Amino acid sequence: MREPSICRTLAGKSGFSFGPTLPDRSHQTAHAGQLIYRANEPVDGVDVICEGWAFTFIMLFDGRRQILSFLLPGDVVSTTALVRDRLSVSVQALTDLRYCRFSKLELRSLMETEPKVFDQYASICVEEKEETDQLVTDLGRRTADERIARLVLALMARLGARGMANGESFPFPLRQRHIADATGLTPVHVSRVIGSFRNAGLIEITGRSLTVRNLDELRRVSSTR
Amino acid sequence: MREPSICRTLAGKSGFSFGPTLPDRSHQTAHAGQLIYRANEPVDGVDVICEGWAFTFIMLFDGRRQILSFLLPGDVVSTTALVRDRLSVSVQALTDLRYCRFSKLELRSLMETEPKVFDQYASICVEEKEETDQLVTDLGRRTADERIARLVLALMARLGARGMANGESFPFPLRQRHIADATGLTPVHVSRVIGSFRNAGLIEITGRSLTVRNLDELRRVSSTR
DNA sequence: CGGAAACTTGATCGAATTCAAATAAGGTGG
């Protein structure tokens, strides 16, 4: 079996597919909760998620944590590693994880010979930047209800684009602690908001999956236009 | 006179200098407060600030505004325009402005023949991403005092790197409304925080310039480590 | 089954917002 077959076959706007030009490679694995990368340590390549979820975050000296993004299968873990030799963020596995690494050098030389790969990579970087800009706006100017509704909708859209959602249901491995750290809230308040969403018939979270029960209303609550 | 001479001669980690390889070009100008670019309208090139300040922002349908970055002389206005044909943010002149545009095509072909330019551009994009990640953390996990202290320190550092600060003093064309929209606060609360900083002997804002009176203490208040 | 982690719920607190009004600063035409 050729690797990264999963990476290659993934579709969707953010899916990273190299085509068959790269050599076979073995994948790496990590268990749920494991720290994949610690901020400011050296990296020599770019990782792509093959299976499972991860997230990037910044931790302050006093323990405050901000989650910057959730990484799904097909996502590039650290786009900036192509240029930088260390990352400014840490990365942790949210579920059991399978991912593979592309060395800086092979990727850069590939991009020189294959303009398509360059364009694709550039596009991923731009999307990442645009999503981060949106997150800044969420945290700076939106209410708790809006932030959480938008997080749910964004995850649903990203999973849907990869064919990883069944209608209105999709896998949801996040703990409320993760939602809190991604939205700049406390776990207690996240619990209250999720509870109110549940009572209002907007969403339902059972086990490790989430079902949207009233998409229109959830969109309305998110105040997105 | 060759243009963009100002762009070319600017130093500092974020200063964008093309070298003498690009043809002369005339610059464009805008008055303070003028909207340079409206989100989602087409763009055909990348702008670089030659003189004056600008800022990028996202505006919600109901008037809430989030400022994403302040742009100083030498800064690239819209790095993503190299790849995208429209921006997801708007750009407004903070002071009277002079800037020049590089077409997508000339820039891309230049990057192909001059790897140095590519590296420099990539580096600017990465710095931009890293600063935005920091901003997310500021808005999600830091207090009002910390956010404002960090904004002042960041501007001082950026201006210092360009030789645009005289010791502890530097030009400061922001209104409190801009500080508020950049830090996710209200103008009223910004006034209170700035007032307390002033009373504590940390900073002083007179006319259009800011002086840091107690750098160590301002750093301590910012809780940066 | 048992123990730990995650979630829920209530009560209280607090940082920042909102509302309101006064004062200061800035810009413009006469």
Add this chain to the structure above:
DNA sequence: CCACCTTATTTGAATTCGATCAAGTTTCCG
């Protein structure tokens, strides 16, 4: 250069959204 008008800033009082504190309760694993 001044008078006037608009926009900023300051300050106080009341309010609110979300945080914190403190138990319960449920869920999840081993």
